[in-house]
Amino acid sequence: xxxxTQSPRNKVAVTGGxxxxxxxxxxxxxxxxxxxxxxxxxxRLIHYSYGAGSTEKGDIPDGYKASRPSQENFSLILELAxxxxxxxxxxxxxxxxxxxLYFGEGSRLIVV
Amino acid sequence: xxxxxxxxxxxRVQEGSSASINCSYEDSASNYFPWYKQEPGExxxxxxxxxxxxxxxxxxxxxxxxxxxxxxxxxxxTDTQPGDSAMYFCAGNSNNRIFFxxxxxxxxxx
Numbered sequence: 001x002x003x004x005t006q007s008p009r010n011k012v013a014v015t016g017g018x019x020x021x022x023x024x025x026x027x028x029x030x031x032x033x034x035x036x037x038x039x040x041x042x043x044r045l046i047h048y049s050y051g052a053g054s055t056e057k058g059d060i061p062d063g064y065k066a067s068r069p070s071q072e073n074f075s076l077i078l079e080l081a082x083x084x085x086x087x088x089x090x091x092x093x094x095x096x097x098x099x100x101l102y103f104g105e106g107s108r109l110i111v112v
Numbered sequence: 113x114x115x116x117x118x119x120x121x122x123x124r125v126q127e128g129s130s131a132s133i134n135c136s137y138e139d140s141a142s143n144y145f146p147w148y149k150q151e152p153g154e155x156x157x158x159x160x161x162x163x164x165x166x167x168x169x170x171x172x173x174x175x176x177x178x179x180x181x182x183x184x185x186x187x188x189x190t191d192t193q194p195g196d197s198a199m200y201f202c203a204g205n206s207n208n209r210i211f212f213x214x215x216x217x218x219x220x221x222x
Contacts, residue, residue: 042214098207099144101146
């Protein structure tokens with residue numbers, strides 16, 4: 001089964017601070033994704049990547065950057081965290097576009 | 113508009129009865145429709161999927177139906193158990209992406 005690991009699992013950040021959420025997958029999947037999940041909104045796509053060096057904007061990219069330095073790693077960066085970014089963030093990977101996704105365990109972020 | 117719409121948002125059923133969740137999609141080129149189950153505090157997990165070359169797929173108590181003409185698909189859980197209580201998400205692919213519905217909270221009452 002796909003192994004997708006996220007860190008940190010829990011984070012409290014101050015408003016205006018920088019937050020980096022990291023994701024590692026060990027299945028050599030080309031595609032990786034960052035979603036946030038809020039009550040009543042389901043899973044909303046922030047950024048995604050088709051491979052090392054590529055990042056694409058999802059549906060709600062404002063306030064977020066992404067980095068894909070390698071096949072295995074995909075980071076989500078909040079340069080200036082705001083309380084509205086308090087959420088649970090899920091990383092996912094998939095073998096190709098538009099196919100099965102395997103989710104990490106999630107990262108709970110609280111911005112105070 | 114939403115790429116994938118999902119109804120109902122909350123579904124309460126009696127243990128042993130069936131539960132049905134309905135989804136619709138916009139892109140007639142969509143050809144892959146997965147269903148995910150998410151329990152509290154956990155990540156979404158794939159439970160069943162169907163491709164456009166099929167109309168029906170069953171894995172144990174899970175049945176998925178796909179109507180390509182109507183652009184609708186549905187999940188049916190037969191003989192529900194308390195362990196089936198969870199959030200369920202439908203999804204469909206479009207433009208090389210997966211779009212999720214907003215989820216259905218299923219509550220199975222003993």
